[in-house]
Amino acid sequence: MRYRIDAIIPHGPAVKEFRLAPLDGAPLPPWQPGAHVELRFRSRAGNTHTNAYSVVGEAEGLLRIAVQREDQGRGGSRVLHEEFAPGMELELSQPLDSFRLHAGSARTVLIAGGIGITPILPMARALEASGAAYELHYIAHAPERLVLAEDWQSLDQGCVRTYVTQRDGRPDLDALIGPWEEGCELHACGPVSLLEAIRASATAQGWPQQHIRFESFGARAQDQDRPLRVHLVQSGMTLDVAPGKSILDAMIEAEAFVSYECKRGECGNCYAAVVRGDPVHRDVCLTPDQRAQGMTPCVSWASGPELELDL
C-alpha cells in the first residue's frame, strides 16, 4: 500500500519521526501494540531497500513510525533521513504482529533501550488504558537519546523510569527485573547487548523463557568483520560473503535451501549447525547449548576466514 509522507519531525540528533497518510485516503489499517511495518523504497542511486519499523502510534489519521539513522547499517535509514521529504511516497506492508503484548496478571515489565522505545510505547499505552500494572524502564546513552519524550511523558509518571547510562552507568538490571513470580511478563526492545544482559538477568532470577519477549534492532555487522568463505556441507556450495551482507542473504541469493523468518536473530528459524569454524553470535534467541553447536546465519558472523555449516 502506498503512503504519502505528511510530516517529518526530528527527535534528537539521530531520530526522525515520519507521519504517513494512505495515498488513496483510505483509513489506516488495524495494528496491535508491538506491530511493525516494512517500508520499501529506492534511493536516488537506484538501490532498493526494505526496512522494518515499529508502529509508534497514530496522530490525526496518520501512521507514526520513527527512524534512527544507523551509520553502520545497510544504508536504508540514511536514505530515509537524507533523501525523503514531506510529499514524497513510500510503499508500506500491512502491519505485522511479530512482537505481541502479553499483559501479565500481576506485573508487566517493559524495558526499552534507545530507539527501542518505539514498539514499547503503544504497549505502555494499552496497558495503562486497561488499568494493568506495568513498569516502563527507558534506558539511553545520553539525555537527548531518550526520544519521543512527549509520548512517554504523557504516560502515568508513576509507572515510568528513565536512565541515562553516560551519566549514571547501566541500571541494575537484576533489581529492575526482579525475581520471577507467577503472572509476570517481560518485554524488551533495544540493542542486542542490552537484550543479552536482560535475558541473562531474567534467566538467573528464574524467569521462564516463554515469559521473556524481545525485539532487537541495530546494525549487527561490525567494523572488524572480515570477508568470510562459507561452505555448505550438504549442498556442496561455497559462498564468499562480504562484511555488511548477512550469511543468510548470501545463501538466499545463491538459492541454497534455507528456512528463515525474522532475519533479525530473534526467531531461531535459520539455525544451522556449525561443522567447522568459530561463530560470533549476534542473535537474541539461542540458548548457550544451541550456541555451542550452531548459529543463526541471519545476523551472526565468524571470527576466522572460513565457516562450515551443516546445510
Ligand code: FES
Ligand atoms: S531468521 Fe530468525 S533468527 Fe535468523
